[in-house]
Amino acid sequence: MSDATPTPTATPERTQLPVQSPPVDPAETAVAGDKAASRGRLSWWRGDNGDGVKRNLGLIGVLAALILVGAITKPDLYDDPTWVWNNILAILQLASVVGVVTVGMTFVIIGGGIDLSVGAIVALAGVWCTTVATQSYGAAGMIFTAIVVGICVGLVNGVLISYGRLVPFIATLAMLVAARGLAASISNKQTQVSSSTFINDIAARKVLGIPILVYILGAVVVAGWVLLNRTTFGRRTIAVGGNPEAARLAGINVRRHTMLLYALSGLCCGIAAIMLTSQATSAxxxxxxxxxxxxxxAAIIGGTLLSGGRGTIVGSLLGVIIFATITNLFAINGLSIEAQNMVKGGIIVAAVLVQQFQFKSFTRLLARNRLTTTT
Known part of the structure; x- marks a missing residue:
């Protein structure tokens, strides 16, 4: 007998087959994709972008209400399509100069500042570009002078605020007084007539039936929208206005950017000075x-926060058009300027109150009360 023990035979290992997932129903995948897209659209509508769209839609609703009031109070005028079209052009032309100034003001407010000197800068640029010495260089010299004066005064504001550490309210208020005084000194308190045919024709001419001033307003608004929403300058403006310290820590030169914002406001004032001089053919x-x-x-009506960090160019434009429509509505109804100013004041107060009233907080409060009641 042999003492050898039989060697065990090796058993083949079982191969683990991969677990197959159940077949995917294309219909269910499509439904899930639609739900995700719907949630994305809903979150966009509830976010900051949706808030801007909702504010603009509300402003369009206010414009529609004003037009309805005009149609009710003056049905004989609104029944004439030609008069309606001419009236729309008159409103846009009335809003053009203030609209250009408002674009620069919107940038300044979004950046956390304020500029009380824009009207005085427009006056100073208009007076300076209509002096005899400046008009001797022709229309190009007048336009160049108005723009340079506006930018330089804006830079002075920016330097005082950024590097002089003055409060924007105080710095621009001082500039308001100083610029008006300098304009009165240059003009010797007299009206200076523009002798440039090219400048005077800017307000008188039309292209395709639309005044050139409206085209200028449209060009400035488009440029401002692109600058705010599609460039690094615009993103930095929102960052500086929202939180200057965080913007500084992120590497943004807050002082230089603030100075550039006031220079941009001065540029808009220089353009507005040419437009206003063209309308009056004098300064x-x-x-x-x-x-x-x-x-x-107009900027506040359009949704720009006075504390900075938020605002839209389109909203500011709608705010300007709303005020121009109110002025037009009061004019065709023969109402006084005093009543018009009271209505404007009420609209400004209402707009600020709407900004301070947080609708989301109110809905959360209602939801919390509802949950407490259910419990």
Missing amino acids: QAAMANLYELDAIA
């Missing part, structure tokens, strides 16, 4: 009176 130290209040009010 004087008292021109563009209270334009700063109109620009600030």
Whole structure:
């Protein structure tokens, strides 16, 4: 007998087959994709972008209400399509100069500042570009002078605020007084008539039935929208206005950017000075009176926060058109300017109250009360 033990035979290992997932129903995949897309659209509508769209839609609703009031009070005028079209062009032309100033003001407010000197800058640029010495260089010299004067005064504001550490309210208020005084000194308190045919024809001419001033407003608004929404400058403006310290820590030169914002506001004032000089064919130290209040009010109506960090160019434009429509509505109904100013003041107060009233907080409060009641 042999003591050898039989060697065990090796058993083949079982191969683990991969677990197959159940077949995917294309219909269920499509439904899930639609639900995800719907949630994405809903979150966009509830976010900051949706808030801007909702504000603009609300402003369009206000415009529609004003037009309805005009149609009710003056049905004989609104029944004439030709008059309606001419009236729309008149409103846009009325809003053009203030609209250009408002674009610059919107940038300044979004950046966390304020500019009370825009009306005085418009007057100073208009007076300076209509002096005899400046007009001797022709229309190009007048336009160049107005723009350079606006930018330089804006830079002075920016330097005082950024590097002089003055409060924007105080710095621009001082500039308001100083610029008006300098304009009165240059013009010797007289009205200076523009002798440039090219400048004077800017307000008189039309292209395709639309005044050139409206085209200028449209070009400035488009440029401002692109600058705010599609460039690094615009993103930095929102960052500086929202949280200057965080913007500084992120590497943004807050002082230089603030200075550039006021220079941009001065540039818009220089353009507005040419437009206003063209409308009146003259310039004087008292021109563009209270334009700063109109620009600030239009920006606030359009959804720009006074504390900075949020605002839209389209909203500001709608705010300007709303105020121009109110002025037009009061004019065709023969109402006084005093009543018009009271209505404007009420609209400004209402807009600020709407900004401070947080609808989301209110809905959360209602939801919390509802949950407490259910419990």
